[in-house]
Amino acid sequence: MKGSRVVLVCMTDSVSTCRVTCAEFDAHVQAGRAIIPLIMEGFKISDYSCWWPNSMPGFEDHKLFTDLRISLAEDRIQKVQSEVLPQVYKFLEEWRARPDSNTVHFLNDGTSKAA
Numbered sequence: 001m002k003g004s005r006v007v008l009v010c011m012t013d014s015v016s017t018c019r020v021t022c023a024e025f026d027a028h029v030q031a032g033r034a035i036i037p038l039i040m041e042g043f044k045i046s047d048y049s050c051w052w053p054n055s056m057p058g059f060e061d062h063k064l065f066t067d068l069r070i071s072l073a074e075d076r077i078q079k080v081q082s083e084v085l086p087q088v089y090k091f092l093e094e095w096r097a098r099p100d101s102n103t104v105h106f107l108n109d110g111t112s113k114a115a
Helices: 019-030 057-061 073-094
Strands: 006-011 034-039 104-107
Touching: 006 019, 006 073, 019 034, 019 057, 034 057, 034 073
Parallel strands: 006 034, 006 104
Antiparallel strands: none
């Protein structure tokens, strides 16, 4: 986590109730890392202008998200490849970093898989 430059946050219905996840998220926000929210199956959005949970106000500066609430796994993979990966590479290019296992960090409550 120390060397992470980009954080992919898997938003599930329980992510905002996990104290450890919220604390890790806050640490990433405070460190100024690029945050990419991934909306996963089960996460409900009632107001798209303020979609994030109250327990995670750091999302206010990261309002754009990728909605992965798609029924077919192949469609999720395609969406990750076409929408998420270009964002990750753009952020990494800004730091002139090469993507490796230390530059991208997945943050979730342990119940979901990003793709």
